[in-house]
Amino acid sequence: xxxxxxxxxxxxxxxxxxxxxxxxxxxxxxxxxxxxxxxxxxxxxxxxxxxxxxxxxxxxxxxxxxxxxxxxxxxxxxxxxxxxxxxxxxxxxxxxxxxxxxxxxxxxxxxxxxxxxxxxxxxxxxxxxxxxxxxxxxxxxxxxxxxxxxxxxxxxxxxxxxxxxxxxxxxxxxxxxxxxxxxxxxxxxxxxxxxxxxxxxxxxxxxxxxxxxxxxxxxxxxxxxxxxxxxxxxxxxxxxxxxxxxxxxxxxxxxxxxxxxxxxxxxxxxxxxxxxxxxxxxxxxxxxxxxxxxxxxxxxxxxxxxxxxxxxxxxxxxxxxxxxxxxxxxxxxxxxxxxxxxxxxxxxxxxxxxxxxxxxxxxxxxxxxxxxxxxxxxxxxxxxxxxxxxxxxxxxxxxxxxxxxxxxxxxxxxxxxxxxxxxxxxxxxxx
Amino acid sequence: xxxxxxxxxxxxxxxxxxxxxxxxxxxxxxxxxxxxxxxxxxxxxxxxxxxxxxxxxxxxxxxxxxxxxxxxxxxxxxxxxxxxxxxxxxxxxxxxxxxxxxxxxxxxxxxxxxxxxxxxxxxxxxxxxxxxxxxxxxxxxxxxxxxxxxxxxxxxxxxxxxxxxxxxxxxxxxxxxxxxxxxxxxxxxxxxxxxxxxxxxxxxxxxxxxxxxxxxxxxxxxxxxxxxxxxxxxxxxxxxxxxxxxxxxxxxxxxxxxxxxxxxxxxxxxxxxxxxxxxxxxxxxxxxxxxxxxxxxxxxxxxxxxxxxxxxxxxxxxxxxxxxxxxxxxxxxxxxxxxxxxxxxxxxxxxxxxxxxxxxxxxxxxxxxxxxxxxxxxxxxxxxxxxxxxxxxxxxxxxxxxxxxxxxxxxxxxxxxxxxxxxxxxxxxxx
Numbered sequence: 020x021x022x023x024x025x026x027x028x029x030x031x032x033x034x035x036x037x038x039x040x041x042x043x044x045x046x047x048x049x050x051x052x053x054x055x056x057x058x059x060x061x062x063x064x065x066x067x068x069x070x071x072x073x074x075x076x077x078x079x080x081x082x083x084x085x086x087x088x089x090x091x092x093x094x095x096x097x098x099x100x101x102x103x104x105x106x107x108x109x110x111x112x113x114x115x116x117x118x119x120x121x122x123x124x125x126x127x128x129x130x131x132x133x134x135x136x137x138x139x140x141x142x143x144x145x146x147x148x149x150x151x152x153x154x155x156x157x158x159x160x161x162x163x164x165x166x167x168x169x170x171x172x173x174x175x176x177x178x179x180x181x182x183x184x185x186x187x188x189x190x191x192x193x194x195x196x197x198x199x200x201x202x203x204x205x206x207x208x209x210x211x212x213x214x215x216x217x218x219x220x221x222x223x224x225x226x227x228x229x230x231x232x233x234x235x236x237x238x239x240x241x242x243x244x245x246x247x248x249x250x251x252x253x254x255x256x257x258x259x260x261x262x263x264x265x266x267x268x269x270x271x272x273x274x275x276x277x278x279x280x281x282x283x284x285x286x287x288x289x290x291x292x293x294x295x296x297x298x299x300x301x302x303x304x305x306x307x308x309x310x311x312x313x314x315x316x317x318x319x320x321x322x323x324x325x326x327x328x329x330x331x332x333x334x335x336x337x338x339x340x341x342x343x344x345x346x347x348x349x350x351x352x353x354x355x356x357x358x359x360x361x362x363x364x365x366x367x368x369x370x371x372x373x374x375x376x377x378x379x380x381x382x383x384x385x386x387x388x389x390x391x392x393x394x395x396x397x398x399x400x401x402x403x404x405x406x407x408x409x410x411x412x413x414x415x416x417x418x419x420x421x422x423x424x425x426x427x428x429x430x431x432x433x434x435x436x437x438x439x440x441x442x443x444x445x446x447x448x449x450x
Numbered sequence: 451x452x453x454x455x456x457x458x459x460x461x462x463x464x465x466x467x468x469x470x471x472x473x474x475x476x477x478x479x480x481x482x483x484x485x486x487x488x489x490x491x492x493x494x495x496x497x498x499x500x501x502x503x504x505x506x507x508x509x510x511x512x513x514x515x516x517x518x519x520x521x522x523x524x525x526x527x528x529x530x531x532x533x534x535x536x537x538x539x540x541x542x543x544x545x546x547x548x549x550x551x552x553x554x555x556x557x558x559x560x561x562x563x564x565x566x567x568x569x570x571x572x573x574x575x576x577x578x579x580x581x582x583x584x585x586x587x588x589x590x591x592x593x594x595x596x597x598x599x600x601x602x603x604x605x606x607x608x609x610x611x612x613x614x615x616x617x618x619x620x621x622x623x624x625x626x627x628x629x630x631x632x633x634x635x636x637x638x639x640x641x642x643x644x645x646x647x648x649x650x651x652x653x654x655x656x657x658x659x660x661x662x663x664x665x666x667x668x669x670x671x672x673x674x675x676x677x678x679x680x681x682x683x684x685x686x687x688x689x690x691x692x693x694x695x696x697x698x699x700x701x702x703x704x705x706x707x708x709x710x711x712x713x714x715x716x717x718x719x720x721x722x723x724x725x726x727x728x729x730x731x732x733x734x735x736x737x738x739x740x741x742x743x744x745x746x747x748x749x750x751x752x753x754x755x756x757x758x759x760x761x762x763x764x765x766x767x768x769x770x771x772x773x774x775x776x777x778x779x780x781x782x783x784x785x786x787x788x789x790x791x792x793x794x795x796x797x798x799x800x801x802x803x804x805x806x807x808x809x810x811x812x813x814x815x816x817x818x819x820x821x822x823x824x825x826x827x828x829x830x831x832x833x834x835x836x837x838x839x840x841x842x843x844x845x846x847x848x849x850x851x852x853x854x855x856x857x858x859x860x861x862x863x864x865x866x867x868x869x870x871x872x873x874x875x876x877x878x879x880x881x
Contacts, residue, residue: 329732
């Protein structure tokens with residue numbers, strides 16, 4: 020079976036009209052995707068779907084980058100790609116000319132993720148399994164072969180990774196059973212967007228508690244007085260036991276972060292997320308020391324395994340928020356799951372956006388069953404937007420993700436949504 | 451005067467046909483540029499030219515990113531841009547939607563550099579000064595106002611920057627006089643490309659010595675035996691006093707870098723450049739401790755001031771190879787010059803490519819006259835390719851850059867070159 024077509028779409032949802040997703044750095048996002056469809060000559064209608072999440076302008080730049088990379092996928096035998104996912108990944112990130120405009124970061128890495136994830140989606144559909152189950156059923160050797168250890172083998176060698184996975188392998192079946200039954204813990208970001216007025220926050224928080232949520236994220240960083248008022252409000256609604264999470268979206272400098280958190284500490288936030296630049300590993304380390312026992316969480320803008328390696332080395336984060344599209348797709352997420360497990364740091368993936376909840380649930384379930392072996396301190400982000408556009412949307416009940424059962428990675432969008440929100444000519448954008 | 455047009459060109463030179471520029475990670479680069487021309491309604495024919503260096507495929511992605519940003523420049527009053535270069539820079543890197551596909555890294559930051567540098571080129575031409583002289587004549591306050599201190603003010607505050615510049619200001623005239631007379635020290639990379647056979651390396655090295663060069667760079671990292679043989683060859687030609695520089699272009703992991711350098715140490719390299727991933731600050735720090743007294747140099751792929759801040763904090767580099775297009779243009783280079791000066795680390799800019807020699811000479815001369823106050827341990831890279839395409843090419847004599855005198859930043863390409871090498875429709879690519 021050969022990959023005979025790579026279709027690349029620019030899909031945008033006009034979310035800025037309702038301030039959904041607003042935070043201190045992103046006041047008016049239009050949640051978007053650079054979206055890939057791989058078609059084959061198999062004749063069975065199965066397609067590989069992959070995407071990278073963007074927030075409006077610039078999606079066309081990621082589309083251009085996917086088009087620059089698509090020659091590496093087009094015309095390839097799919098079994099060859101499935102048999103050597105590590106080699107395929109290295110081809111994508113190692114193109115000797117395209118590498119210059121990264122390497123392994125920014126636009127070209129976002130584009131890599133979309134293509135890599137589309138191949139994994141196709142592979143899972145061919146296997147008739149949800150992606151998490153495909154991954155769980157891989158041998159430890161096959162997982163290791165999917166990972167590029169270049170630049171991380173000073174901290175994690177292939178042998179060490181194999182040992183870790185092999186140690187967990189015997190007990191995979193019991194964890195698979197328990198996660199199918201209980202689902203994976205989650206937290207909600209849908210109550211505390213910066214653009215929401217107080218009464219909406221109060222109403223949404225109370226409603227989320229009724230739905231069984233026990234961890235709630237609020238956006239901070241634009242105005243300290245507002246943050247104190249809103250933190251008091253949410254804490255008063257959720258009581259002392261439930262978790263209050265705070266997210267500054269990179270708004271602060273290092274000293275500013277430490278100072279800003281001082282009056283917020285009395286609301287006992289569980290973590291402060293993205294207090295400063297995602298590139299500032301040493302800055303995060305200093306903030307982490309200063310604000311403890313509040314944990315420092317980051318990762319949605321951390322661009323590759325080399326950066327995560329150092330975040331862990333420097334003890335600069337206590338919560339690893341891997342992003343399955345910011346990193347170069349499934350392969351690189353596997354590397355970071357193993358790095359984090361080796362350091363004993365819980366992975367709580369970045370989600371929300373468009374299709375991130377759908378995708379990362381597979382990776383967290385795999386993490387639990389095959390890598391970390393625990394859900395303690397682990398939660399997947401949940402945002403209640405835009406799921407209606409997906410063929411197999413996430414199902415969250417009682418504050419937990421239900422385990423997906425349909426084949427694939429769950430990122431396939433409905434054809435009518437792809438048509439309606441295609442930018443700039445879809446119906447949603449033509450008015 | 452208003453900026454009435456932003457033209458963006460994809461210009462590529464087929465350098466891969468001759469293996470010029472070949473190294474361990476870049477075997478076949480086609481040196482290229484995403485090139486910007488700003489036109490105004492002044493009626494005097496002056497244009498702002500700026501570019502970012504690329505190596506072939508992917509230039510079209512950077513072009514798409516410049517087009518995504520150009521609305522921030524188009525229609526603007528040029529005096530407003532000149533009066534508040536810091537504010538203009540923050541507008542470019544702070545676009546609330548485009549920021550997502552960086553932030554401040556990769557394609558979108560390369561695009562930022564081209565636009566920022568084009569505005570500085572225009573400003574210098576309007577002032578009738580070469581860029582270095584425009585910068586030297588700025589007051590310390592104006593330099594500080596050009597810099598974005600966000601995410602670096604834990605190490606360098608605006609006040610500290612002002613103090614440093616003010617301390618140097620009184621003696622600027624004498625250094626300006628001396629640099630005009632003596633030129634700026636340089637080293638050559640033109641002798642040791644990986645794709646060159648031994649006899650060509652021997653011939654080029656000897657010829658370069660005759661031309662007065664005293665520092666020579668060779669590429670390493672593909673085959674250790676070849677590296678030893680070629681290092682012995684060059685050292686035998688240049689003798690014990692002249693400097694031998696080695697460049698691995700990110701080929702190694704951390705442990706591999708340390709091991710690979712062991713048998714090369716006896717040739718007494720002055721520095722090892724890019725031993726591993728440009729993102730691996732802590733890895734560079736470990737390599738630096740292990741290979742001393744060999745210096746660790748890096749920077750051509752270090753993507754912003756936040757990364758350089760940490761490289762300096764971690765003592766992970768001894769030579770700071772700032773890239774004037776990888777960073778977001780002149781403004782961010784100014785930030786790094788100040789960070790480096792504060793740490794006492796010499797800046798030796800990355801050059802070569804297309805137009806980088808032309809551009810960085812201005813920044814190094816400014817560094818000497820207004821910031822570092824010294825040329826000790828400082829050299830600008832020189833590669834003897836493609837200068838014929840520039841209106842005001844660099845002039846290097848006796849291993850030193852002569853100070854440019856024509857107004858602007860020297861990156862303006864000849865119109866006939868822009869036409870002939872335009873990709874894909876220029877004459878050079880049509881055959």
